[in-house]
Amino acid sequence: MFCYQCEQTKRNDAIAGCASQQGTCGKNEITSDLQDILVYLLQGVAQYHYRLAKLKGVDNQAAEFTLYGLFTTLTNVNFNATRFNVMIKEATTLRDRLKAEYEALEPNHAPLNPAASFIPANSPAELLQQASIASVKAGEETVGADVIGLRVLILYGLKGVAAYAYHAWVLGFKDDKINLEMARLLDYLATSPTDIEELLQQALAVGELNLQVMALLEKANTDSFGAQTVTQVRITPVAGKAILVSGHDLHDLHQILEQTSGKNINVYTHGEMLPAHAYGKLKAYPHLVGNYGGAWQNQQQEFADFPGAIIVTSNCLVEPQVSYRQRIFTAGPVGWSGVRHIQDGNFAPAIQAAAALAGFKETEAEKTITVGFGRHTLLGAAETVVNAVKQGAIKHFFLIGGCDGAVPGRNYYTELAEQTPENTVIMTLGCGKYRFNKQDFGTIGGLPRLLDIGQCNDAYVAIEIAKALAGAFNCGVNDLPLSLMVSWFEQKATAVFLSLLALNVKNIHLGPSLPAYLTPNLLAVLQERFAVKANKTAQLDLAEALAA
Structure with a gap:
């Protein structure tokens, strides 16, 4: 085998890529x-x-x-x-x-x-x-x-x-x-x-194509489930039977909510499914009770601790441990040998498993986080944001997010978010948000300083917001006080990266490490044409961004 498509690629002096009998991800x-x-x-x-x-x-x-x-x-x-x-x-x-x-x-x-x-x-x-x-x-x-x-x-x-x-x-x-x-x-x-x-x-x-696809998916999600609205999401358990839904597929989540309706089974989101709580048609289900856990790389511990059935609707799947292998299910494109796969949208096997399991014994004290700052919300507040910039209340915007992962160095994004000045706004998306989304960053200009835009595909939303701001200030996107600090892990992040380059967006910080398939010559070309930057330290990169 040879594979180097993701950020967890093995790297050494001899070869950059997974070339043994098994990749870092567990793929043989x-x-x-x-x-x-x-x-x-x-x-x-x-x-x-x-x-x-x-x-x-x-x-x-x-x-x-x-x-x-x-x-x-x-x-x-x-x-x-x-x-x-x-x-x-x-x-x-x-x-x-x-x-x-x-x-x-x-x-x-x-x-x-x-x-x-x-x-x-x-x-x-x-x-x-x-x-x-x-x-x-x-x-x-x-x-x-x-x-x-x-x-x-x-x-x-x-x-x-x-x-x-x-x-x-x-x-x-x-x-x-x-x-x-x-x-x-x-x-x-x-x-x-x-x-x-x-x-x-x-x-x-490819980047131009991905822009069209992200726009289509945003329309699919909003037309199917309603525009995102600002929503408080519970992050502590509620007593009762439980199903945990991970991945990205809102269609699967909707089917699960339908099929569990009236069955006294609570549904929790995990990972990139968190933004589902902001869509009106989905949050109308009273048994969609909250979000459990964080980013994908923590699932082996979080899934082991979860006392119900687990459904993975898309990436990212890590080898299921023995402790929960009999209560985890895959759907759609996802698969692992020996794990039961949902066929034709019939989630009955997972629902039956949830009904047979203990679920959460107690309701913990409520804690929440805020989601729902999608395109409709933020473009609706564009005048407020523009006025805050003109009045000097907002000095800079940071997009900090993307894919999370287990490779060392991703604490960079936590440190970066924590060190941003109080007169700046943090937009975040993807599961990279779990590095800091439970922290209170306060408010600015009538909005929270931390704005959860949604899933990784909602990079389209960030692009639309940037274009709207550029229009309001009669300048180009590259002239805005906006810094893109993007974490990548897998191929959807590659597509988003190419979309940004297709729009001629410059000075993108890409990390925590650069793709192994970008040779020194290719990286030099991207740096020359688009000023692509590799991460240094959070403190140095923050100072550079604010000095620009």
Whole structure:
């Protein structure tokens, strides 16, 4: 195996990447190689889908399978080799159907690239022997590390885009232009491109695509569940039976709330599901009682302590411990061998498990945190914010957030938030907020100093707010007193990063460490064109931001 798509990548002098029998995330080499083969086949699917779509429109099955398939290969999503064997067969069948349809319309078409004709072996052992052709490092000895780094920057960005697009898809929101562009970019990768400048431009095209997808997902969430409103969320337990819902999928959460209604089972959110409490249709369920725990990397302890059933709806999943393995369930793209998987949105097995478990024995004293500063809330308060800036009450804005993780160095974000002056505003999103979101930062200009914008995809909201402020002050986003201190972990963060670059946003602090696939040459290009910055210390970076 070889994998370096996330921030927990193993790093040493010999190699930057997980290349042993098991990655840091717990993914073994068999699953890793099968994921590479699936992605390779999806490039073959894309070659026919892209050409066919221009002749007769987007194929919904191909579009959905591509989103779902890429999503399953994200870090900490699916560790079940059996399911990847099944998806490889499904991808082959799908590609061959598209091939037949395309060739019926274009019998004399030009030859396509190798992924279009790749035939997976029937036996598992022979299939794994084919994995080298699908490796992200394939051809590096010929084209060099910079070309490979840009190819995977595009691929990993597309994986993040696919996750966001799939969340919108399950809510009934899709866009043929988005799916056509997804196919085009995968088709582009299938050509094994080598031109550095062209690769950089296509990476920015991924960022532009992600902007469209984040906008679509924001619309999907608000149209389905109502606009976010400021909400106090309980963070202490309530006596009674309990289900904990982790991940990002609001559609799954809604189904769980529906199916547990009237069953005397309390539902708690975990990790990136916290912002669900701000949506009117979701918080109307009285048994959505609060948020339990924090960011994903603490789940082994938090899940062990939780006295009910647990459902993981998307990433990030860590190897389930024996103490709770019999009461944890996966849904959607998520999987772990031996863990029960929810089929067709029927959460009855998890509900039955929750009913059989003790639940919380006592109601603890109520403590709350505040969420709900989404686009509608903050744009509605734009005049208040602008006036506070003009009057000098607000001197600077910090976006501090993104993905959290277990690698040392992430206390940087806690220290940064704690050291921000009282005349500054902190916007936060993603599970990185758990580093400091239980602290009281006071108020400023009629608003809390700490504004929880939502999930990682709500970076779109932060972008819209920045654009609104720039419009109010008749300047560019880069001219605002705004600093972006972004923590990254996996591929959705890569997609957001590319979106910011596509908007020509400069001076982004990215950490706690930089992606291993950004070679020194590539990093130098990003620093020259976009002034991308690596973290120093919280104190130094804060002083630099405030002096600008």
